[in-house]
Amino acid sequence: MRVLLVEDDAMIGRAIEDALHDAAYAVDWVRDGHMAETALVSGHYDMVLLDLGLPSRDGLDLLREVRRRGHDLPVLIITARDAVDDRIRGLDRGADDYVSKPFAMSELQARMRALARRRGGSAAAVLSNGVLVLDPATHEVRIGDAAGVRLSRREYALLEALMIRPGAILSRAQLEERIYGWGEEVESNAVEYLIHALRRKLGSDSVRNVRGVGWMVPRGD
Amino acid sequence: MDGAAGGLRQSLRFRLSLWLAGSILCVGLVSGMVSVVVAYNEAHEFQDDMLRQTASLFDQRHLPTARSLAGGSSRDADPEARVIVRLVPPAKAGGTGTSRSSFPARLAAGAQTVELDGVPYRAFVQVLDSGKRIVVAQQTEVRNEAARNAALRALIPILVLVPVLLAVVAALVRRLFAPIARTAGALDRRSGEDLEPIPLGHMPTEMRPFVTAINSLLERVRESVSMQRRFVATAAHELRSPLTALSLQAERLAASDMPDAASERVATLRQGIERNRWLVDQLLTLARAQTSPTPTDSTASVRDALRSVLEDLMPLAESKQLDIGAEGDADLHVPMNESDLQAVLRNLVSNAIHYTPPGGRVDLACAQAAGVVEVTVEDSGPGSPASERERVFEAFHREADSDAPGSGLGLSIVRTLVHRVGGGVELGDSRRFGSGLRVCVRMASARAGMKADASGRRD
Numbered sequence: 001m002r003v004l005l006v007e008d009d010a011m012i013g014r015a016i017e018d019a020l021h022d023a024a025y026a027v028d029w030v031r032d033g034h035m036a037e038t039a040l041v042s043g044h045y046d047m048v049l050l051d052l053g054l055p056s057r058d059g060l061d062l063l064r065e066v067r068r069r070g071h072d073l074p075v076l077i078i079t080a081r082d083a084v085d086d087r088i089r090g091l092d093r094g095a096d097d098y099v100s101k102p103f104a105m106s107e108l109q110a111r112m113r114a115l116a117r118r119r120g121g122s123a124a125a126v127l128s129n130g131v132l133v134l135d136p137a138t139h140e141v142r143i144g145d146a147a148g149v150r151l152s153r154r155e156y157a158l159l160e161a162l163m164i165r166p167g168a169i170l171s172r173a174q175l176e177e178r179i180y181g182w183g184e185e186v187e188s189n190a191v192e193y194l195i196h197a198l199r200r201k202l203g204s205d206s207v208r209n210v211r212g213v214g215w216m217v218p219r220g221d
Numbered sequence: 222m223d224g225a226a227g228g229l230r231q232s233l234r235f236r237l238s239l240w241l242a243g244s245i246l247c248v249g250l251v252s253g254m255v256s257v258v259v260a261y262n263e264a265h266e267f268q269d270d271m272l273r274q275t276a277s278l279f280d281q282r283h284l285p286t287a288r289s290l291a292g293g294s295s296r297d298a299d300p301e302a303r304v305i306v307r308l309v310p311p312a313k314a315g316g317t318g319t320s321r322s323s324f325p326a327r328l329a330a331g332a333q334t335v336e337l338d339g340v341p342y343r344a345f346v347q348v349l350d351s352g353k354r355i356v357v358a359q360q361t362e363v364r365n366e367a368a369r370n371a372a373l374r375a376l377i378p379i380l381v382l383v384p385v386l387l388a389v390v391a392a393l394v395r396r397l398f399a400p401i402a403r404t405a406g407a408l409d410r411r412s413g414e415d416l417e418p419i420p421l422g423h424m425p426t427e428m429r430p431f432v433t434a435i436n437s438l439l440e441r442v443r444e445s446v447s448m449q450r451r452f453v454a455t456a457a458h459e460l461r462s463p464l465t466a467l468s469l470q471a472e473r474l475a476a477s478d479m480p481d482a483a484s485e486r487v488a489t490l491r492q493g494i495e496r497n498r499w500l501v502d503q504l505l506t507l508a509r510a511q512t513s514p515t516p517t518d519s520t521a522s523v524r525d526a527l528r529s530v531l532e533d534l535m536p537l538a539e540s541k542q543l544d545i546g547a548e549g550d551a552d553l554h555v556p557m558n559e560s561d562l563q564a565v566l567r568n569l570v571s572n573a574i575h576y577t578p579p580g581g582r583v584d585l586a587c588a589q590a591a592g593v594v595e596v597t598v599e600d601s602g603p604g605s606p607a608s609e610r611e612r613v614f615e616a617f618h619r620e621a622d623s624d625a626p627g628s629g630l631g632l633s634i635v636r637t638l639v640h641r642v643g644g645g646v647e648l649g650d651s652r653r654f655g656s657g658l659r660v661c662v663r664m665a666s667a668r669a670g671m672k673a674d675a676s677g678r679r680d
Contacts (some may be wrong), residue, residue, distance in 0.1 A: 015466055015469035141230045199435075213531055214528065216532070216535065
C-alpha cells in the first residue's frame, strides 16, 4: 500500500516514515502543501496522512483542494490543534479520520488499517483484538493457534459489534440494537445470556463487563 | 454603623443632596425673614398713606359735621379699622376741658404717633385752607396687627415652597445619578469574560472620562487575554510536536530486537515520556480552561462522556485489578462541551484509580435532583484528611508520601472547568467504603434548564 505522508516536522516525519516502512508500507514523505499537491497529481496513492499545521499552505486548504478535484482517496488527519472545532472542520471537509498529537504509532496504524478496510469495502476481512480473531465469512473465532469455534448468529452479531473497535464499551441498548432486527421482540436478559455463552466458549476474560456501563473486548497491544 | 456613616459621607449623591437641602433651607430662612420685615414695614407705610389720603379727602366743602366730629362716634369709619377723624381743637380752647379726651392741640402737621387716653395712635394732621386742623388717627395696635398679618401672609409661599423644593431636589438628584447606578449594576452583573466596552450612549458628560478610562482598561485586558490564548495555543503545538516525535522514536526503538536489559530501560524511558505527555496535556487543559471563553450553547451527555473516559482508563484499572463501575442510567446532560466534560470525568476517575490500592473498588454515580446533575466518584483508597481537602485543589499539590504518577493538576482542572459553568466540587469521606474519598461534582442540568424555559414561555 502506497501512502503519502504530509508532515512538516522533521523528527515526527522521519519516525512515521520509518515505522511505516517497517510495517511494509510504501511511504512518500513531503514537507509542505505545494509539494503534496504536486505529488498527488503525479502519483497514485492509497492513502494520505495529512498534518494540519503546514507551512506555506494550510492542511485544511489542501484537503478541500484535493476533494474539489475529485480525489476520493482516504485522508487521515494528524493534528496538534486540540480545538474540537478543527477536528470537526477537518471531517467536514472530507477527512475520513483523525489522530491528535501526541499519538502512538500503534494507534495510527490501527486507524490506517480500519480506514483501508472501510474504504476497501471488504466485509470479509477478519476482525482482531490481538487475542481473538473473528472471521465474518465463517462466523468462526480463533484464539491464538487453536482451532476455530463456531458461533451462533446472535453470538456472532454481538461479538462482531464489540470487535469492530476493541476497547470500546457498548451499553446493553447498543448491543440489543445490533443483535435484533427491526420489529423483533427483545427478550430480557438476552445480552447476558449471549455473553455467558461466549465466555463459556472463549474464556471468561474474552468479554469484559464494566459494571453499570456495558461490555467490551479488551484491546490487545 | 461607622462604615455606613462613612459610606454616606463618601457618597457624592448624599453630599449633593445635603448641600442643596441646606442651601434651600438657608435661602428660605433669609428670604422669609426679609419678606416678613419688608411686608411689616410696607404695611405700615401703606397705612400711613391711607391716613394721609383719608385726610386729604376733607376740604372746606366736606368738613365732617361738628356733631359727628365732636360726637366721636366714627360711624362712617370701618369699626375694625378703628380710624377716627377729629378736628384738632384750637390751642386757646385747650382749657375748656370736655368730658371726652381729645388730641392735644399742639399736634404738628404730618404723621406722628400720639397717645390718647393712654392708647397709642398713629395720627395724620391735615391743615385745611381755613386754618383748621383735622386729624385722622388709627390705633397703633390695630395697625401692628394688620402689618403682622401681612408679614405672615408674605411668609406662606416660602413655607409651602421650601418642602416642595426639597422633595424636587431629592428626586432630581436621584434621577440624575441613576445612570451611574445603572452602569455600575450592569458592570457588576457581567461575567468575568465579558470584556465588551461600556456603551457611551446617554452617559452624562461628567462620567464619560471614567467610562472611557474603564473601556480602555477593558480593551487592554482583552488584548492580554487574547495574547495569552494565542500563547497557549502555540505552546500546545510547540510542546506536542517534539514530544510526539520522541514517543514515536521510543516506540520504534522498543519494537526492535535488543537484549532484555536494554528493552527494560526503553520501557522505563517510554514511561517517562508518557508521564511527560500526560503532564503537558494537563497543563494545556488547565491553561485552556482558565483562558478560553466559556462556550455558552453546548451541552454534553454525562453517560457518553463517562463511557469514553472508561474506555481510555479501563486498561489502567484492569492492571490494578480494580472493580470499577457506574450507577444510574438516565441520560443526563450538562452545559459543557464534550471535551471539557471528558476532562472533568477523566481526572476524577484517574485520580480514584491512582489512589486506590490493587484489588480495590471505584464507584461512579450520576443522578439528577431539582435541576442539578450530581456526579459522584467514590473509591476504597486511603481517602484524604479533612485538613488537606482545600489544598488538593491547588495546582501541583500532591498527597504526601504518594508515589502515584499524577500531575497534581487534576482537581485544579476539575474545579476550574466546573466553576466556569457555575457548578461546584466537594470532597468528603466515602459513604460506601470504610475509608476512601468521595468527590461530588454538581452542575446545572442542561435539559432541565431548557424545560424550565419552555414552560416559562407557555405561561
